[in-house]
Amino acid sequence: MARRKTRQLNIGGVKVGGDAPVTVQSMTNTDTRDIAATVAQINSLVEAGCEIARVAVPDMDSANAVGEIKKAISIPLVADIHFDWRLAIACLDGGVDCLRINPGNIGDADRIRQVVKGAAARGVPIRIGVNAGSLEKDILARYGHPTPEALVESAMRHISILEEMDFREIKVSLKASSVPLTVKSYRLLAEQVDYPFHIGITEAGTLFSGTIKSAAGLGILLSEGIGDTMRVSLTGDPVDEVRAGWEILKALEMRKRGATIISCPTCGRLKFNSISIAKEIEESLAHLKDSVKIAIMGCVVNGPGEAMEADIGIAGGDGAGMLYIKGVQVRKVKEQEIVKTVLEEVDKLLAERKS
Numbered sequence: 001m002a003r004r005k006t007r008q009l010n011i012g013g014v015k016v017g018g019d020a021p022v023t024v025q026s027m028t029n030t031d032t033r034d035i036a037a038t039v040a041q042i043n044s045l046v047e048a049g050c051e052i053a054r055v056a057v058p059d060m061d062s063a064n065a066v067g068e069i070k071k072a073i074s075i076p077l078v079a080d081i082h083f084d085w086r087l088a089i090a091c092l093d094g095g096v097d098c099l100r101i102n103p104g105n106i107g108d109a110d111r112i113r114q115v116v117k118g119a120a121a122r123g124v125p126i127r128i129g130v131n132a133g134s135l136e137k138d139i140l141a142r143y144g145h146p147t148p149e150a151l152v153e154s155a156m157r158h159i160s161i162l163e164e165m166d167f168r169e170i171k172v173s174l175k176a177s178s179v180p181l182t183v184k185s186y187r188l189l190a191e192q193v194d195y196p197f198h199i200g201i202t203e204a205g206t207l208f209s210g211t212i213k214s215a216a217g218l219g220i221l222l223s224e225g226i227g228d229t230m231r232v233s234l235t236g237d238p239v240d241e242v243r244a245g246w247e248i249l250k251a252l253e254m255r256k257r258g259a260t261i262i263s264c265p266t267c268g269r270l271k272f273n274s275i276s277i278a279k280e281i282e283e284s285l286a287h288l289k290d291s292v293k294i295a296i297m298g299c300v301v302n303g304p305g306e307a308m309e310a311d312i313g314i315a316g317g318d319g320a321g322m323l324y325i326k327g328v329q330v331r332k333v334k335e336q337e338i339v340k341t342v343l344e345e346v347d348k349l350l351a352e353r354k355s
Contacts, residue, residue: 022249098126099124130151277296292350
């Protein structure tokens with residue numbers, strides 16, 4: 001897929017935009033003032049594949065905690081700030097790698113100038129985050145309700161504030177809970193600026209529905225080359241956001257990480273329990289960082305073909321499955337031994353890659 005050409009930012013050593021891979025990020029839901037809990041959650045996110053973490057900074061105690069959090073983690077840290085310019089200054093002093101603000105809501109021109117000057121001096125990019133649920137009153141009055149044009153007008157207003165101060169280390173997000181609204185907004189802004197985009201469907205919902213909604217919206221945008229970094233916004237454990245983000249990128253064959261499980265939907269031809277086998281293998285390999293493709297197929301129709309295309313494949317039979325390794329048929333494996341056998345073969349494959 002041809003990527004939209006954008007400027008490239010450096011966020012704490014992670015490149016965003018240009019020819020850099022689309023990065024996966026998430027946001028903590030701990031109390032930022034609780035440094036230990038926030039660091040622990042970020043470490044869990046890192047283990048799942050998170051490349052940039054964001055924390056809410058609603059007050060000065062949270063801002064003062066940012067510096068200690070930053071020292072204790074291994075990935076870039078973004079401070080999410082609204083209304084109070086002093087919080088941004090405190091986070092910059094604490095070593096944050098990026099600010100998420102809307103310049104128009106953190107004070108008058110002089111206060112904005114101080115924040116921008118501080119960010120520029122430290123080489124810290126600013127993300128302008130426009131949400132359909134918090135558009136400016138005058139824009140809402142003009143359009144009546146959130147529209148793509150309304151979101152883009154809001155974004156351009158904030159962008160112009162920074163550009164007038166000769167600051168262009170900018171990334172932009174235009175988020176709504178509506179997939180069509182979000183997609184149309186990003187498309188429209190992509191025609192007007194070359195800044196990198198942070199993409200996501202905001203307030204997408206719970207794990208099941210929110211993942212589906214996010215996959216639909218982000219899949220459209222990414223397939224059109226729009227998007228440089230992304231967050232899947234879910235009501236729940238942010239670790240699931242990271243996992244979902246990676247699965248979207250893997251499904252589009254844009255990035256590789258961990259196990260990709262190819263498994264059939266099952267039908268009346270099934271003669272072994274591929275459902276529980278595939279689930280157990282997926283859960284057992286949830287920690288995996290290295291890319292490996294595994295096929296667990298239930299019958300002889302599509303099974304051999306899919307199994308041959310995987311690194312490790314099982315084509316099901318009557319209470320057993322034929323094992324394939326890198327396209328070569330190896331041996332028949334009893335149903336009760338399939339999980340153990342596949343996991344052993346994964347270990348062998350990874351060991352071979354490292355030797």
